[in-house]
Amino acid sequence: xxxxxxxxxxxxxxxxxxxxxxxxxxxxxxxxxxxxxxxxxxxxxxxxxxxxxxxxxxxxxxxxxxxxxxxxxxxxxxxxxxxxxxxxxxxxxxxxxxxxxxxxxxxxxxxxxxxxxxxxxxxxxxxxxxxxxxxxxxxxxxxxxxxxxxxxxxxxxxxxxxxxxxxxxxxxxxxxxxxxxxxxxxxxxxxxxxxxxxxxxxxxxxxxxxxxxxxxxxxxxxxxxxxxxxxxxxxxxxxxxxxxxxxxxxxxxxxxxxxxxxxxxxxxxxxxxxxxxxxxxxxxxxxxxxxxxxxxxxxxxxxxxxxxxxxxxxxxxxxxxxxxxxxxxxxxxxxxxxxxxxxxxxxxxxxxxx
Amino acid sequence: xxxxxxxxxxxxxxxxxxxxxxxxxxxxxxxxxxxxxxxxxxxxxxxxxxxxxxxxxxxxxxxxxxxxxxxxxxxxxxxxxxxxxxxxxxxxxxxxxxxxxxxxxxxxxxxxxxxxxxxxxxxxxxxxxxxxxxxxxxxxxxxxxxxxxxxxxxxxxxxxxxxxxxxxxxxxxxxxxxxxxxxxxxxxxxxxxxxxxxxxxxxxxxxxxxxxxxxxxxxxxxxxxxxxxxxxxxxxxxxxxxxxxxxxxxxxxxxxxxxxxxxxxxxxxxxxxxxxxxxxxxxxxxxxxxxxxxxxxxxxxxxxxxxxxxxxxxxxx
Ligand SMILES: C[S@@+](CC[C@H](N)C(=O)[O-])C[C@H]1O[C@@H](n2cnc3c(N)ncnc32)[C@H](O)[C@@H]1O
Numbered sequence: 001x002x003x004x005x006x007x008x009x010x011x012x013x014x015x016x017x018x019x020x021x022x023x024x025x026x027x028x029x030x031x032x033x034x035x036x037x038x039x040x041x042x043x044x045x046x047x048x049x050x051x052x053x054x055x056x057x058x059x060x061x062x063x064x065x066x067x068x069x070x071x072x073x074x075x076x077x078x079x080x081x082x083x084x085x086x087x088x089x090x091x092x093x094x095x096x097x098x099x100x101x102x103x104x105x106x107x108x109x110x111x112x113x114x115x116x117x118x119x120x121x122x123x124x125x126x127x128x129x130x131x132x133x134x135x136x137x138x139x140x141x142x143x144x145x146x147x148x149x150x151x152x153x154x155x156x157x158x159x160x161x162x163x164x165x166x167x168x169x170x171x172x173x174x175x176x177x178x179x180x181x182x183x184x185x186x187x188x189x190x191x192x193x194x195x196x197x198x199x200x201x202x203x204x205x206x207x208x209x210x211x212x213x214x215x216x217x218x219x220x221x222x223x224x225x226x227x228x229x230x231x232x233x234x235x236x237x238x239x240x241x242x243x244x245x246x247x248x249x250x251x252x253x254x255x256x257x258x259x260x261x262x263x264x265x266x267x268x269x270x271x272x273x274x275x276x277x278x279x280x281x282x283x284x285x286x287x288x289x290x291x292x293x294x295x296x297x298x299x300x301x302x303x304x305x306x307x308x309x310x311x312x313x314x315x316x317x318x319x320x321x322x323x324x325x326x327x328x329x330x331x332x333x334x335x336x337x338x339x340x341x342x343x344x345x346x347x348x349x350x351x352x353x354x
Numbered sequence: 355x356x357x358x359x360x361x362x363x364x365x366x367x368x369x370x371x372x373x374x375x376x377x378x379x380x381x382x383x384x385x386x387x388x389x390x391x392x393x394x395x396x397x398x399x400x401x402x403x404x405x406x407x408x409x410x411x412x413x414x415x416x417x418x419x420x421x422x423x424x425x426x427x428x429x430x431x432x433x434x435x436x437x438x439x440x441x442x443x444x445x446x447x448x449x450x451x452x453x454x455x456x457x458x459x460x461x462x463x464x465x466x467x468x469x470x471x472x473x474x475x476x477x478x479x480x481x482x483x484x485x486x487x488x489x490x491x492x493x494x495x496x497x498x499x500x501x502x503x504x505x506x507x508x509x510x511x512x513x514x515x516x517x518x519x520x521x522x523x524x525x526x527x528x529x530x531x532x533x534x535x536x537x538x539x540x541x542x543x544x545x546x547x548x549x550x551x552x553x554x555x556x557x558x559x560x561x562x563x564x565x566x567x568x569x570x571x572x573x574x575x576x577x578x579x580x581x582x583x584x585x586x587x588x589x590x591x592x593x594x595x596x597x598x599x600x601x602x603x604x605x606x607x608x609x610x611x612x613x614x615x616x617x618x619x620x621x622x623x624x625x626x627x628x629x630x631x632x633x634x635x636x637x638x639x640x641x642x643x644x645x646x647x648x649x650x651x652x653x654x655x656x657x658x659x660x661x662x663x664x665x666x667x668x669x670x671x
C-alpha cells in the first residue's frame with residue numbers, strides 16, 4: 001500500500017484511540033463502545049493492504065493500540081476527553097427537547113454518537129473524516145450488534161472481508177439522525193458546497209455544535225479559517241469547540257516546546273501547520289474573534305485540570321497511578337488548549353464541574 | 355583499592371557501553387555484585403570533600419551523560435556526585451546505570467551515587483527501565499540485578515567546606531522530611547530496602563521545595579511533601595548548612611536557586627524525554643564552596659548497535 005500524506009494524518013487517530021484505550025483500562029474513563037470500535041478497526045483497517053501483508057498490519061495495529069502509556073499521557077487524555085464531554089453535555093442539556101446538532105470534524109474513532117444519540121432523540125449527529133477512516137468505522141458499526149442498535153441501523157447483508165470486497169464497498173452511512181460521511185475538510189466552501197453537506201445530512205437551521213478535537217491543527221491556517229467561516233456564515237445558531245496543541249511564541253525559549261514537538265512529529269512525517277500561527281491562548285482567541293465570533297473562551301489544559309475537576313474526582317484519579325512527572329505535566333498541559341465559542345444560543349459561561 | 359580483575363572488567367564495560375555494545379548478562383551480574391559489595395559499606399549520608407561536581411537527574415539519556423563527562427571531564431579527573439534518577443524515561447537507562455557503576459567500582463573515591471525515587475522496583479516498572487531490560491535481553495534478570503543494587507545506594511551526602519565543620523552542603527535527591535530535623539537522624543534509617551511509600555526515607559527521595567508556602571503541604575506527586583521557605587531556613591540553621599543541593603524537578607534553565615540561595619535544584623538531562631526543550635546543568639563546588647554552574651545542551655546520536663526504539667516522544671495528537 002502506498003502511504004499518502006493523508007494516510008499519515010489519518011494514522012493520528014490511532015494515537016488518540018490508543019490513549020483512550022489506556023485510559024479505560026487504567027480506570028480513568030468508562031467507555032463501553034471502545035471495545036467494538038477497536039475490534040472493528042483491527043478487522044477492517046488491514047483490508048486496505050495486500051492480502052499477504054495483512055497479518056503484519058494487524059500485528060502492528062494491535063501493538064500500537066494496546067501500547068502502555070505513561071501516567072501524564074493518561075491524565076492528559078482523560079482531561080481532553082472529559083472536558084469536551086462536559087461541554088457537549090452542557091450544550092445538549094441546554095437544548096434538551098428541541099432539535100439540535102453536533103458536527104464532528106475529523107471524528108476518527110470517536111464514540112460519542114453511540115452514547116448520545118439514544119439519550120437525545122432530537123439530536124442530529126454528523127461525523128466527517130477521510131473516506132478510508134469513514135469506511136472502517138462504518139463496517140465496525142455494521143459488524144457489531146450493540147453499535148448498530150445504538151444508532152438504529154439494520155444488520156448488513158454482507159460485510160466485506162477481503163481486499164477486493166473492501167475496495168469497492170461504499171464508505172458512508174446514513175440513518176435519520178446519524179450521518180457518517182467522507183469528505184476532505186479542506187474542500188469545504190471550495191469543491192464541496194453547502195448543498196453537498198445538506199445532501200449528506202448536515203442541517204443549517206438548528207442550533208449546532210462543531211467539534212474539532214485535534215483536527216483543524218492538521219490544516220493550513222487558511223484552510224481551517226475557511227472551514228470555520230463557512231459554518232459561521234451558513235449556520236445562524238452555531239458554536240465551536242477546538243482542542244489542539246499550541247507551539248508558543250516569541251524567542252527560542254517561548255517556542256522551544258513547539259519546536260521540539262515539530263521536530264519529533266516530523267520523524268513521523270506529521271506536520272502541524274498552525275502550531276505557531278495559533279501558538280498561544282491570545283492567538284487562539286483572536287483567531288475566533290477575527291472571524292467575527294463574539295463569545296470566545298480559550299483555556300489551557302492545566303487550568304482546566306486544576307479548575308474543572310471536583311475534589312472527589314480529583315481524589316479518585318490521583319489514586320489510579322502515581323504521577324511522578326509534575327513539571328513535565330505542567331509543561332505539556334499548558335501547551336494544549338480548549339477553545340469554545342459561540343455565535344448562537346449556547347451559554348458558554350455555565351460553570352463546569354466534573 | 356579495587357582488585358586487578360575488577361579494574362579490567364570495569365574498564366572493558368566502560369568501553370563497550372560507550373560504543374553501545376550490549377553488555378552480556380553475566381557481566382552485568384558480576385558488575386552489580388561488585389557494586390553492591392562496595393555500596394553496602396557506605397553510610398546513609400556520605401561525607402565528601404571539595405572540589406566536587408554535582409549532577410542532577412540523568413534518566414537514561416546516555417549520550418547526554420557522555421556529553422556531561424566530555425564537558426566536565428571524565429572521572430577520575432573530576433570528582434562527581436550524582437543525585438539519583440539514573441534510569442527511566444530515556445532509552446539507555448541500562449547503559450547509563452552500568453557506566454556509572456563501572457566508574458564507581460573503578461574509582462570508588464572519585465564518584466559518589468545517591469538514590470533517586472526512580473531507583474525503585476515499582477517506579478521502574480512504570481517508567482521504562484523494566485521494559486528496556488526486557489526488550490534488550492528478553493528477560494528481566496538484568497533489571498533484577500540492578501534493582502538489588504538500588505537498595506544499597508546511599509541516601510544523601512554532606513559536603514564539607516575547607517573550614518571544616520560549619521556551613522557545609524547537604525545533598526539529597528528530593529528534599530526535606532517533616533520527620534527529619536537533623537541530618538544525623540538520617541544515619542539511623544535502615545535504607546536497604548525498596549523505597550517505601552511514606553516515612554522519612556520516602557520523603558527524602560520524593561519531596562519538592564515550593565516558594566509559595568511557608569511550611570509543609572501535600573505533594574501533587576502522591577508521595578513526599580512540599581516544603582517552604584521557613585522550613586528550609588530552619589533546617590539550614592539547625593544543621594549549620596549553607597546550601598541544600600537537590601535534583602528531582604525539571605528546570606528549564608538547568609538549575610534554579612531559591613530561598614535566598616539556600617536551596618538549589620540541579621537538572622542534568624537536557625531536552626528531557628526528547629520533548630521538553632530544556633538545557634541541563636551541573637554544579638561545581640570549589641574548596642571554599644563557591645558555586646559554578648556549567649550549562650549544556652542535548653545531542654542526538656543514534657546508537658545503532660543496541661536494539662532500541664527510536665526516541666519518539668508521546669503527544670496528544
Ligand atoms: C488526531 S485524530 C482525532 C480523532 C478524533 N477527533 C479524536 O480526537 O479522537 C485526527 C482526525 O482528523 C482527521 N482529519 C485530519 N485532516 C482531515 C481532513 N482534511 N479531512 C477530513 N478528516 C481529516 C484524521 O483522519 C483523523 O481521524
